[in-house]
Amino acid sequence: MFVKICGITNEDDALLAVAMGADAVGFIFAPSTRQVAPQRVYDITRRLPPEVLTVGVFRDELPSRVVEVAHAAGVKAVQLHGRETPAQTAEVAGHFRWVIKVFAAGADELPRADRYGTDVIMVDAPHPGSGEVFDWDLAGDAPDSLKLILAGGLDPTNVGAAIREVEPWGVDVATGVEREPGKKDPIKVMRFIEQARAAAPVAYRGHDVGPYDHEFE
Known part of the structure; x- marks a missing residue:
């Protein structure tokens, strides 16, 4: 189960999420109470382990601006959270391995x-x-051919039920693991990741093969 902790605003919370086992951390560049400057994100991303996926979150920005800011911040992936068209999404995807x-x-x-x-x-x-x-049933409208990350109101108390019902490829959380806006709660982060991992189905692959690797390929 791929787990992303989003809305990171400081280095301590980024390192906390990684230490607790998060696969990815997200930084919001769109207007938000959790918005962070590219230079600040760069100072954080260069201190994180290379296997952690760092994600920049944008909303309705020009593709050229998305590319410029994401590169300045040193993030590996981009999350487009607005009304971007297929053409705009494809333009951004030409610059990043993961969108x-x-x-x-x-x-x-x-x-x-x-x-x-x-x-x-x-x-x-x-x-x-x-x-x-x-209504988690609405997630069923997504094409089966795509990897689905479920977000929206998840927290340590409901993420297990959400995973069992939707069976997503991954989950994303921001407000559900906060102590206050922009500041994570270590206990909530730990419990969220624990509950997500515990609820994740493990595909059977034979006696000599380990559990399915949910990391980006």
């Missing part, structure tokens, strides 16, 4: 998400960052 396109639950575009040219998509609540839980 995560986000769709609101119930959005008309979700069933056609495979038109955006990304292997990984995220389904979030209609109001991102609100901490609201949506």
Whole structure:
């Protein structure tokens, strides 16, 4: 189970998430109470282990601006959280190995998400960052061919149930593991990751093969 801790604003929280076993950490460049400057993110990303996926989150920015800021910040992946078109998404994807396109639950575009040219998509609540839980059945509108990251109102108390119901490839959390806006709670981060790992189905691959590796390939 791929686990991303988003809304990181400081080095301590980034290192905490990594120490607790997060696969990815996200930094928000879009307008938000958790927005961080590219230089600050660069100072953080250069201190993280190379195997950790660092993600820059953008909303409705020009592709050229996304590329410029992401490179300045030193992130490895980009998350597009707005009304980006398939052409704009593809333009950004030409500069990064990993691009995560986000769709609101119930959005008309979700069933056609495979038109955006990304292997990984995220389904979030209609109001991102609100901490609201949506009807998880709506995640079923996503094409089966894509890796699905589930977000929106997840926290240590419900992430296990969400994984068992939706069976996503990964989960994403920001507000659900915070002590206050922009500051993570170590206990919540630890419990979220523990609950996510415990609920993840393990595909059978034979006696001599370990559990399925959910890391980016």
